[in-house]
Structure formats: structure tokens, C-alpha cells
Amino acid sequence: MGLSSIDAKEMDYRSLSSSEHQQPPYMHKVGLPPKQNLFDEFKTTVKETLFSDDPLRPFKDQPRSRKFILGLQAVFPILEWGKSYNVSKFRGDVIAGLTIASLCIPQDIGYAKLANLAPQYGLYSSFVPPLVYSFMGSSRDIAIGPVAVVSLLLGSLLSSEIDPTTNPIEYRRLAFTATFFAGITQATLGILRLGFLIDFLSHAAIVGFMGGAAITIALQQLKGFLGIKKFTKETDIISVMKSVCRSAQHGWNWPTILIGAIFLTLLLFVKYAGKKHKKLFWIPAIAPLISVILSTFLVYITHAEKQGVEIVRHIEKGINPPSVKEIYFTGDYLLKGLRIGIVAGMIALTEAVAIGRSFAAKKDYQLDGNKEMVALGTMNVVGSMTSCYVTTGSFSRSAVNYMAGCQTAVSNIVMSIVVVLTLLFITPLFEYTPNAILSAIIISAVIGLVDYEATILIWKIDKFDFVACMGAFFGVVFASVEIGLIIAVSISFAKILLQVTRPRTALLGKIPRTNVYRNIQQYPEATQVPGVLIVRVDSAIYFSNSNYMRERILRWLTDEDEQLESVNQPKIQFLIVDMSPVTDIDTSGIHAFEELHRSLHKREVQLVLSNPGRVVIDKLHASDFVNQIGEDKIFLTVGDAVLTCSAKSPAEVV
Numbered sequence: 039m040g041l042s043s044i045d046a047k048e049m050d051y052r053s054l055s056s057s058e059h060q061q062p063p064y065m066h067k068v069g070l071p072p073k074q075n076l077f078d079e080f081k082t083t084v085k086e087t088l089f090s091d092d093p094l095r096p097f098k099d100q101p102r103s104r105k106f107i108l109g110l111q112a113v114f115p116i117l118e119w120g121k122s123y124n125v126s127k128f129r130g131d132v133i134a135g136l137t138i139a140s141l142c143i144p145q146d147i148g149y150a151k152l153a154n155l156a157p158q159y160g161l162y163s164s165f166v167p168p169l170v171y172s173f174m175g176s177s178r179d180i181a182i183g184p185v186a187v188v189s190l191l192l193g194s195l196l197s198s199e200i201d202p203t204t205n206p207i208e209y210r211r212l213a214f215t216a217t218f219f220a221g222i223t224q225a226t227l228g229i230l231r232l233g234f235l236i237d238f239l240s241h242a243a244i245v246g247f248m249g250g251a252a253i254t255i256a257l258q259q260l261k262g263f264l265g266i267k268k269f270t271k272e273t274d275i276i277s278v279m280k281s282v283c284r285s286a287q288h289g290w291n292w293p294t295i296l297i298g299a300i301f302l303t304l305l306l307f308v309k310y311a312g313k314k315h316k317k318l319f320w321i322p323a324i325a326p327l328i329s330v331i332l333s334t335f336l337v338y339i340t341h342a343e344k345q346g347v348e349i350v351r352h353i354e355k356g357i358n359p360p361s362v363k364e365i366y367f368t369g370d371y372l373l374k375g376l377r378i379g380i381v382a383g384m385i386a387l388t389e390a391v392a393i394g395r396s397f398a399a400k401k402d403y404q405l406d407g408n409k410e411m412v413a414l415g416t417m418n419v420v421g422s423m424t425s426c427y428v429t430t431g432s433f434s435r436s437a438v439n440y441m442a443g444c445q446t447a448v449s450n451i452v453m454s455i456v457v458v459l460t461l462l463f464i465t466p467l468f469e470y471t472p473n474a475i476l477s478a479i480i481i482s483a484v485i486g487l488v489d490y491e492a493t494i495l496i497w498k499i500d501k502f503d504f505v506a507c508m509g510a511f512f513g514v515v516f517a518s519v520e521i522g523l524i525i526a527v528s529i530s531f532a533k534i535l536l537q538v539t540r541p542r543t544a545l546l547g548k549i550p551r552t553n554v555y556r557n558i559q560q561y562p563e564a565t566q567v568p569g570v571l572i573v574r575v576d577s578a579i580y581f582s583n584s585n586y587m588r589e590r591i592l593r594w595l596t597d598e599d600e601q602l603e604s605v606n607q608p609k610i611q612f613l614i615v616d617m618s619p620v621t622d623i624d625t626s627g628i629h630a631f632e633e634l635h636r637s638l639h640k641r642e643v644q645l646v647l648s649n650p651g652r653v654v655i656d657k658l659h660a661s662d663f664v665n666q667i668g669e670d671k672i673f674l675t676v677g678d679a680v681l682t683c684s685a686k687s688p689a690e691v692v
Contacts, residue, residue: 068655068672115409116173119446127445134444135452137320138181138435140327142453143460145184145435145483147350147468148476151262152189152255153427154202155213158354158465160184163426164457166358167417168450174413176406178446179397180390181435181453182417186484187251188386188428190258192216194273194519195378199371212375215366218422219379224387225415233407236388240533242500243526244388245492246507250514250522252487255480262477263298265291265346275515291346297336298474301329305482319441326479333475334468348473353465357458358424365422379428381523383418386430390414393431397440434483502533541577543590546616546676553677555616569608570683571598572676574616579627588630591615592637612683613643616676617650628661635667646683648676 096108111118142164150160168182175182196202196216202209227233257278261269270281305325312322336342343349366372391407398405418428439449497504506529514522544557547564555572558564566572573591577583591613599609635645645667650658655672658664664672673679 130443130445131448134442134449137323137442139453139456140324144326144330148480149184149189153193162358166424167421167429168454170417172447172450176409177394179440180431181439211364214422215375216378219376220383221415221418223383228408228411240530242503242507246510247526249488250511252484255484259477262473265294294474302478323438334471338470350471361425362423390431539582544574546572555676569611571610572614576619578622581626584627584630588634614646614679616648647672648679
């Protein structure tokens, strides 16, 4: 039988490398890219970082009138998709808007209490901001309004500066100030196209932070659920449980517990049914409003408030009053509002972008992150001037909006109209609404934020991510929301630093019957080439990791020489560094290679490079490092490098 083409190539390869006098066949040289001046290089980098989507592309070669229209559409996307709007889409948006309105009204009243604000401010925040977003936002599915996590965060940060009970007016003014600066932060990130900064908070850290916040929010609801009058202002689990245990001595309010338990059971049951049967999504969506109506009627006819059941009492009637003059633009509270606003704005932005991206992926359309930031920022700035506090996209309401068949952002407009009608005509009916039902609604809403399935998946995929997740979770639960946030950010940055300062390296070996070289730990059948050590660096080489990279390669070489010496085999003569994954190198990295070259020269080992990229080879030439090692020591592939090294060495390729 004749030899296969692979066997023939292998025999030819062996015969070629067995003779030290035989020259290797013609090989392609690593190309040197054309020189790029500093300005062009800087312009390319900035464009790729901030303008990779080329926002000016639609404006090219367009008349001035058309550019004006395109500019308006860029700021107000409703002018673009509104041209194709029809009755069919309107029908879907009306149904979705009515559905999320029934969910948001009871939630808004409860979330305002989380922020230590009067109930009407939660309703105000579901009127103006959704209208602004409808005109400026690019997501078709996101539902805007107050959310539990941001409300808790805002309430916690604000109450650490001003007591909402003794100084309600100053507290409210600081809330509007924080909302104003939250919007300024979000809009600035979008205008300057710095949205990539929010990606530094890893998914694992967000999962842990959200889960911890959900537990904290649920624990805070024990006050209303159990009818406790004196409750701790701390948010950690230890302080909360101590407060609950102390209050038990004075007795909990059993009518309150009965109301809360009955309706919480009902809400959890319909929520479970809605997940099992997707067509019944509307039942858990309207269940909170139905629960509020029933519990309010029950308290009204029984006068349960006389038995100690805490009720909402008065909700201010009417639409949003202006609050521009209440914002602190000077004084001691200006910087405090700025600090709180930046933190709340970043968390709100992270949540909204995550929601928008997930639903955009489901419906297969593009979401412009920078436009989203400008829209979210603008709505919060306008909201701060119309008695609203920080709003963002809601997980629960956006999911209901999506399942209800929303087509465009008009569903937010429908929701806003329902909320304003509620503010004008219906708020007096909420006077007898028990706090227990609001606590039950919030508990049922935040349970979904504890994503145990994602946590298990994080554990399976990346243990360091799991540490970040658990660090954020326990920081929120056992300390405070701020501490949990700091831990989440710190661990995320620690992971980045660890990956940058300690890049992965690997020893490569030849896959049998191929000319392919792979990691010998991943491919046990891969064999090392006698007299040649092949190392791959899996990272860009910068000042932060260059010394580690040099020391790690020398350790590989030392260990290999010791093993060869123990079996009376000749030492390594060639060190091949596979630079395929090396995307960039700085002066410290080149200096590390120069030191590596000198160290190898003392050991009588030749340094060989394989497949450096365009940026890397350009810098190697500019630093004159190529002349130091010789142009004949840089190859297009590892196979070419091994073939040449083997031709110069008496050792045979296995």
C-alpha cells in the first residue's frame, strides 16, 4: 500500500530535520507593517475605543436638510421608528402599558418607602421619566420606573447624611440633588462615549450584589409585615434580626401578620403559576394591584387600623410639582448629593443596560449603549426637577412588558398616562392600604433577584468569579449596601489586575502526524522537540507583567534543563516564544525581552520568536531588538521555527 499524504509529509519532515547540513525550504518572513506616525496611531486608538460604531457614518454625503433630520432622529429615536408605527403595534403597546401600570402602581408606593420618601414620590417617578425615555430611549422593551435595589441604596446613603424622620424637607431636597447628579453622571458617560466603564463591574459581582440586596430588602419588609413600630435603621442581617427579636417581647401585630401572610402566599403562588404557564403571565402582573384593592377594602370595612394595623394614610393628590428650587446647587449638601448621585447613577445605569441588552438580544435588534445612557441621564435630570427620584429599567416590569407583547416605547407612555390618572383621581382610595400588603408585594418582587442558578453556573465556570459573587453578596447582607458595592467593585478590579499582572503561559508540544503545536497539558499526546523549548505567552506584555513573563520563561527553561540532566540528555539549545496571542508590547516588555536574550546568551541558548503581530513587530523593529537577535530568528509559525532550529541541531524531531 502507498503512504498517505500525511505520512509522506511526516517522513519528509523527519528526513529534513535529521541532517544538520540540510537547509530548510523557503519560508515566508514576518512582514513589517508601514510606519504609522504618533497622531495617526492615537487617532486610531481613540476611534476604536470611543467611536467603533462610527456614529457619523449615516451623515456622510448627505445634504444639510437630511443631516438635520438624521441629527434629530439620533437624539429622539421615536422620530425614526414612529414613521412605521401602525394600529397593530399600538394595540400591543396599549395592552402592555396597561399591564405594567397595574404592576407599577403598588410597587411604586412600596419602593418610595424603601427610599424613605412619601408614597406619592414613587408614583411621580413613574410619570415624567418614562415619558422622557419614550422619546429618547432606543430600547423597545424596557419599562422605566423606581426599582427596589436603587431605592434601597438611595435610602441607605441619604439617611446616613440626613434623618428622614426629623428633617424630611432637607432629606427630600438631598434626594432630588442626588437624582440630578445621577442623571448628569449617566448623560456625561453617554455623551463622552465612556459606557465601557460600567463593564468593569463583572456579571458575577452584579449577581452577588443583586442577591444580597434582595435579601436585605426582604428583611427590611419585616417591619411592615410583622407590624413592628420600633425598627432598626441598619440594613445588615444581624441588626435586623436583633430588632425583630427585641420587638417580639412587646408583641407583634397578629392582624398585620395575617394580612401579609395571606397575600404573600397568594402573590408567590400566582408568580409560580405564571412561570409554569407563560400564557398566564398577566395574572402575576395584575395580582399586586388586585391584592392592594382587596386588602384596602378589607381594612376599610373592618377598621383594622384600630387594631394596630399600619396603613398608608394620606397620599398627596395631583401631578408632579416642580422641584428645581429644591435641588442643592450650593452649600454643604452639594458634594454629598454629588457623591450619592454618582453611586446611584452607576448602579441604575448598570441595571438598565443589562436589561436592555438582554431583551434586544431576544428580539434581535441593536441597542445603542451610549444613546441609552444619554436617555437615562436626561430623564433623571428632568425627573429631579419634577419631584422624582432616581429611576431606571425594572427587571420585573420589563419582563412583563415583553411578555405582554409590547412593540415600542409607547407602552411606557400608556403606563405614564395611567399613573397620572391615578395621581389625579385615585390616590385617596389608597388611604386604607395596609403597609403589610406593600411589604408582601416588595418581598414577592425581589425574590426573583436571588439568581441561585446563575450562582451555581458561576461556581462551575470560574472560582474567582464565584469569590466576587459571594463577596458582594455577604458584604451587602452582613454589612451594608455600600460595603457590598465596594467589595463587588474591589474584587472585580482585583481580578483584572491579577489577570494583567500574571498572564498565562504554556509549554507547547507537537501533535503527532501534524505540524501543529499545542499546550502539552491540554493535549497529553503532544511531544516536546528535543533541544527546543517552546513557550507561548497568552497576553499582551506590559510593564505590569513583563518581569513576571521573563522570570516565568526562565523557570520553564531551568526546570526543563534539570529534567534533561537527570536522564543524561543534552540541554535546551533553542527557546521559541510563540507570540501569536501577544496583542501589544510596551517599552518595559521589550526591555524584559532584552534581559531574557542576555540571560539566554549566557546559557548558550538562542532566542527565537514566532508570529509576532503587527503592533508587536513594529515596536520590536523600532527598538532595534530585531537586530539584536537577528532577523533570521523571527518566523511566521512555530513549525517554521522548529524546522529551522532542528536543521541547525543534531537532535531529531520526535
